[in-house]
Amino acid sequence: MLPKVNQILHIQVNSIDDEESRIEYKSRIADVTDSSIVIEIPINEQSGRLKKLYYGDELSTFYIEQGGVKHYFTTTVTGFREDVIRLVELHKPEPEAITQVQRRSFLRVPAELEIAVKVSDQIQFIGMTDDVGGGGISVVYDGQIPLGINTTISCWLLVPYKNGNIEHIPFSGEVVRVKKLETGKQLAMVRFVEILDRERQKLIRFCFERQMDFRKR
Template sequence: MLPKVNQILHMQVNSIDDEESKIEYKSRIADVTDHVIAIELPLNEKTGRLKKLYQGDELSTFFLGQGGVKHYFTTSVTGFREDVIRLVELRKPEPEAITQVQRRSFLRVLAELEIAVKLSDQIQFIGVTEDVGGGGISFICEGHIPIGMNAIISCWVLVPFKNGNIEHIPFTGEVVRVKQLESGKQLAMIRFTDIADRERQKLIRFCFERQMDFRKR
């Protein structure tokens, strides 16, 4: 079930700031196209103030279906449109990505970082990340490497911060999807299964810094 024009979309902004991430907003859906959901500027019901969104912001949202059932999905701001009023364009989710179970997602950002991967004692290699987040990571590697679905891998990723520090962040993850690329390489999508809280917070901080850089462009 996809959201429709004139429905109310309830949302929270995925942020490294715990207080900001708890604030709930609502907005009316003004238009739905093949790829975009256009909404009016979100309103904070408690304060009555409008929320300014930026391109790249990630949102956890829900709308009400028949019988008052909440339908949840995550999306991101892809752009803006000037109509009679200013509209915010959101990435339209695939129908299968909409669930009746709330799952707060972590902020994910595009980033090319070096990642070391241990698939087994015999298979270890270096790849490059495509995106990173507090809940998982995607990386590109050579196509001949036998990465299978649901494989458990041990990794560390090299993460640079704006203050000049560079961290080696270790984690264990599960392969949730593998996609063959036209270049002959493959894209592996990983969900973290074991990562220390302090290491996860470092990744979230990196994502937040990258998002701030993106906003300034």
């Protein structure tokens, strides 16, 4: 489902500046054409400052439909329009490029993905996920590693896509449960504590690809 006029678009700018890329802006959709989504100048609601966008800026965005369904998509700035106020033209995504996710119900799929985990400066290791989702992951690791409930960890997840692209998704998480496996290894269930919306979107897309693979079997 494509966004409509007057809906609020939540925006993050894909920037090499890590601090800038974490800021979320909001904008009202002023018009939707065959090729563009036209928005008002985004605003940072915390500071009240407007965000100046430039041609070619890459944006990670989402809008919320009734029932709390988030619709994620990525886009770029394609131009500007002078009206009563200045407007920004964004590339209109194809409907199939929009990912839909319930706010409190993220899709979770079985997946063995390589993950780098940092517990502290002294404790770092490479593990494999058992499953992944938009709200968290489960990771299998050596049983000798001291990783307890409520431990906060920093992670980098290696995510491959069907088109051959590979993404490295950083996030911080909290261990909510630990289970000993018959192999002697441990399984830690981790919920996301801090993850950029655009990074979560990448993971959600992987989950949808994996789910489609399962359905075809």
